[in-house]
Amino acid sequence: MKPIGNSTGPRRFLRPILWTLATVLLIVLAITLSYLYLAQSNPSGKRVIKSLGDGVVITFDEADIPHIKANSQSDALFALGYLHATERSWQMEMNRRIASGRLSEILGSETVSIDRFIRTLGVKHAAEQQFDKYPVTAKRLLQAYADGVNAGNTQLGWVLPVEYYLTGSKPGHWSPTDSVAWMLMMAYDLGGNWHKELQRLELSQFLTTKQIWEVMPPFEVGEPVTNMDFAKIYQDLKVFNPKAGPINSRSKNLPATELSHVDLMGGKDGVGSNNWALSGKLTASGKPLLANDPHLGLSAPAIWYFAHLDAPGLNVLGATLPGIPAVVLGRTDKFAWSFTNTNPDVQDLYIEQIDEKNPGMYRGPDGLLPFKVRQEIIDIKGAPPLHFIVKETRHGPVISDSYARAKRAIDTSRYALALRWTALDIENQSVAGLLEINRAKDIDAFKQALRKNYAPMQNVVMADSDGNIAYQAAGIAPKRLLHQGLYGVAPAPGWEKQYDWNGYVPFEQLPASNNPEQGWIATANQRIIATNDPNPLTADWDLSARYDRIVDLIKARNSHDADYMKTMQADTVSLGATPLLELFKSSAPTHPLAAQALEISKDFNGDMQIDSAAALIFNAWADQLTRNLFSRLSYLFSENYGERNYRGALIAQVQNPNSPWCDNAKTDAIETCLESSNDAFNKALDYISNQYGNDPKKWSWGKAHIAISEHRPLSKIPVLGKLFNIETPFPGDSNSINVGRLELLRSNNPYQTLQAPSLRAIYDFSDLEKSLFIYQAGQSGWVQSKLYRNMNPLWAKNEYLPLQMKPETSKRTLELNNK
Template identity: 30%
Template sequence: MRQSLYDVPGLAEPVEILVDRWGVPHLYARSRADLFLAQGFNAARDRLFQLDLWRRRGLGLLSEVLGEEYVAHDRAARLFRYRGGMAEEWAAYGPGTEEMARSFTAGINAYVALCRERRPPGADPLPPEFALLGYQPAYWRAEDIARIRSHGLAYNLQDEVARARTLRDFGPGAEDLRRVREPAPHTLRIPEGLDLSVIPDDVLHTYELATVAPWAPHAAPRQGLDGSNNWVLAPSRTATGRPLLANDPHRPVSLPSLRYLAHLTAPGLDVIGAGEPALPGISIGHNGRIAFGLTIFPIDQEDLYVYRTHPDDPHRYAYGDGWEPMERVTETIPVRGRDPVRTELWFTRHGPVVRERPERQAAFAVRAAWLEPGMAPYLGSAGYMDARDVDAFTDALRRWGAPGENQVYAAPDGTVGWRPAGRVPVRPNWDGTLPVPGDGRYEWAGFHDPDALPSVRDPAQGWWATANELNLPADYPHAERTVTYDWYAPTRHARLAEVLGSREDWTAEECVRLQTDCVSLPARAALRLLDGLTGEDPRVRTALALLRGGGTFLPERSRELGGGWDGTLAADSAAGALFEVWYRGHLRPALLREALRPLVPADRLEEAVARLRPAEGAASDARVDPALFRTAAPALLARTLGDAVRELEAALGPDPRQWSWGALHQARLRHPLAAELGEPPWAELAPVPRGGSGDTVGATPYLPDFRQSGGASFRMVLDVGEWDASLVVNSPGQSGDPRSGHYADLLGVWAADGAFPLVYSRERVERECELRIELRPALSGEAPDAGEAGEESAPG
């Protein structure tokens, strides 16, 4: 077994870190302060460049090391960081959060100091990115963790603006084709005083610069990219008589992974699971007494305010009976290789100003609940990760701020349940579906009481699942306590309900298989359109034979599938490839075009189709499709099928026996700064074929080139009470350092829809241990923070 020893400033007593053969660190400390310091140190050991990039992006310091092309991103990030008082901020999370953050960042700083000093002599612990880019990692302040807000998931600003633009340009009939609002029917009402024509198409450009990583694929807007699945099974539904909890959060697939697994043990705390590498604690996992997992509960926590500005001063806006001045903040952005850039940031009483149109006497600002105290994304998990029972867990969720989450839980005594968490704004006189004037008529009146949201404990059917769908009870008073009208499509939840309720012998392994289920319910619905369809075109006959005849031309697969394709988008499926190319690339646009013909002028038809067509890089939304399907004429079906076959022939060759969905649809994990680094060989991993789509439980949404854009890089199934039997995977590996054996060692397991044991007991950890790290108290005192080192940390 390999061993390592580090002298770490700030530790009071030694800490053990046992790294198992899958790269999961198990930390054992004698106090919480030492534990979280060690967690920060170890996170930096595995993910230092990722941590440094995360901090620079969130605080607006990318230009300092990457150059002037990032100045606009830095300015936007500074607009959207938390600017309130830290005393109020720390208090909002509950006892111990500030101390945890201080210990965690002290640990990061201890590792940064080690790298800067190249200890031990002759070694180079610094990840290679720093040398290639020619800069040193920065020191942290504890408040950096709380001030950075841009890494969270927030709703529903982009839908507000998309809806306003559609109403402005094409009318309400077109908006009903763009996205379904739930619960239906829901009538849109343009707020009194709102002039839709004044809202520019690029009104959210600055917002998107702040909230979308500049190296994300095509810098795609964040909203809709991320869903999740979770479920709990009561003892009556499992083979062992123990509860099971499954969770697979969906986020952009990345190198390294967004998630990081760790096991944290100190007196009174023994928690294991996943969090984000730059945050202390664990947000998804278990503590030996209760298991917990989350999915997005899409609370509408954002609004766009539209202001009438003074004709003589664009930084004064109409409010009430007078004119109110905007607040100006001047900051300096350091830029590599050139003089610093001074920039002015403007704020209204509602939030940061993201666009100005002085020629129209207009300005626009964003009000976001996640910019208020206690709303740093996921930091609320500090309040529940040591909960001793389900009551303590659900009580801690009352303090959860952002993002909105469906929290499910399970305990060894058999209790299972669901509680949504997050602050829901009170909008007394509008429903949040559209932007509003910023003149004082449309103000939030605080937040609804957390207990106003429903919850479930020990459901009668023995299971509960969430997949971001509308899951409020039928009698929920939506008009009085609006959560949102922009829920995700229920497709994944419908498939989960179909399968979870079908058996009473669930195991952890079967749950892993369900997490990667590739059955497309929209495919089943679309295939019914083909009943009775014939065609003279050989390409149409090819398509019908493939979709009706078992999904492949290989006899052995036809027997396996029982003679008919069942809508499973397996990576090796030829029918799956044909269906996705036909459905998304040809059928949907054609049906949408026909539906829009009577609604929009002929010279704007193609613009309308492009604008309303679902974003394929997003979690898919098939709710509009049933109405469109009813208009599908046989000639349109035949024409679009032929076009789809033609596209596949061009992409994969003329022989359908050589087609497969995975030949088109692949995960290609690429370092966020591969180009800036000079394209080293470790900056992009070999592509892996993928099954599924944005419609399937095993969600693999994709971009126009079929490259997977999001999904579950991390999956966990917890065997509640028999904790060592739990299963997990984290792609592509636990480490972000390309020199590590754990940089990409889990990619194959993930691509094969597999998992490995999430060992918990000390006995199992010792058995699986491959590296033993000892952290000893150093004699040199504490590592510096950003302020002591003379570095800019929190601009402004």
């Protein structure tokens, strides 16, 4: 009898399917292995590049710094462009698309508002006009760099960084104007005063000018720089949109860092930098020491790429920005320099009155003027293109058509908001200035080259082998007179000439210092004032907490060495916390964990150490107290809390135990600041216990304060975000020298940090070959490379790598030849 059914039938059917699956898996495996083998994540050997002028030899030292040896400066910058492209191709592609407003071509509708705003500013258009005015020598060097970038991308062939495959894109053509445009984006990222002006305009709908100064106080003791009642001006003009309300224009799928300008906000509170120089009379060696740690968004890959350029008339080592053909921060064999942001007010908003009978005209000082208009088209992946008109006034581009918060704030049927910004000036030649800086033979020539820096304005602290230390504010800032007009603190009526800029501060009148008697120079975004000009460069300085702490540490001893510079850069005492400690410790919370929390916190001195439970308790308390005082501002608080940390306002208000801001308007009683503090303490303990358990002995600041280097744009995508992002527990807070700015309402974890020291460098003039550096990621932009994140553990622990022009050993060599 034959068996029922035939067992060989299913097997016969499955066998070819299994063979097909196995074949596909083998092909995928072969392609993956070939990709990993061929990917130029650690380039070495020889490459033939026809467009290269002469042969270039690149050796990589133990820290993976490339040492580019070339026979001409053009070839050196060609090689730098080549390395930027082969090591950081995806990063450069994103830089290019951000600056030209072309993200949506590969990322879709999520980024349309970003592209529209950047197109409205006209960043790429301004870059093209500025480049036309560049000296011929600078144009040639920029072209050589661009040729190197394009050659590097071509060399990659089909083996591109994985981000290209995930987005279905390829590297685009890099032009010299892309470098100029990226420099403009860096200037935007470091100058966000216009957003503070917009916030004061928004607050004027509900508060008096006096109350606005309480919420956004001047960061120095004394009267505000203007006495004008700007809130009344806006009320009288009826500029407000009567239907204003909360909006949610921020994508939850995009990273917050290095796309910070894409969030359309620059100049965040607590994002700045530190630098200081000590003369030989304060050092153990008798020679200067110079330290620098710029605070920028943490990104993966990092914003910086270290390199050494060696060619006739050029010998410079330090941090480069992929996209820009120069060492931005670094040293020669004779001098070194460092930057912090001066934070001048170089952006003003103007309220332009639209003619009711002809919306194509607006009110000028002497009558009606036509808007300048141009059409823009944004191609959008997966959607029809967007056509829109950009308008400009005599002050600059109209942003209220493209930025949701500006559009919400005003009655756009009657008014427009235009932006005046120095960086868009056709005279801006900042990249040419960087090229001259790199060629400077000595510190005097370096200072001369600083005259070409236009935007962003920087506090430049320098030192040289001859024992000199010096300071120079370098950049362009409008002339302003104290207590005259609005001083740039709030949007001005555009038809009144009194609010127009009246030229720029001459270079000779900018703050400067040479070999001061005290033997040291330090800057940390605090108020900078020139001895021969009493007018501050802005009304919106940062709190001086980091600067004050630097000064305290310098004065704490008579003799300093490189190890003490490391100690200073690692310091986590927050002078932005100490004014609040008395109220914090006098609180009487009723939470079940209150007694333990108070016992843990009784000796807390504001030191935000990574293993400190008291630091976690304090920061959660300060967060909740800030919300108690200022959340009555509704969406105007929630939308800004994170960009603005309100620490200056909080400190000012709790000095008065009965400040009306401490009262809870939702109750019939009138609460004091101590009662508000008690409530904040209870809320803080609720939050901490819910997140980190009910045993305060197991709490620590590092569990909450996580430094995250976000990848763009994959950081928010499940699984991929974990692969591409770099995370580590981190000490400090928004006001410590070792800064770790809190995200607050901008994140599910309010105490994580996305802005911290983007690099640390120490230059020791007893022997410049003993100089040191570190940053938070690695030299490679290829996620599968061990050099993608290898520096992160060192950075988190304040350890360093050597920054040498003549390293004793090298790991690999790459030769570029034209035949």
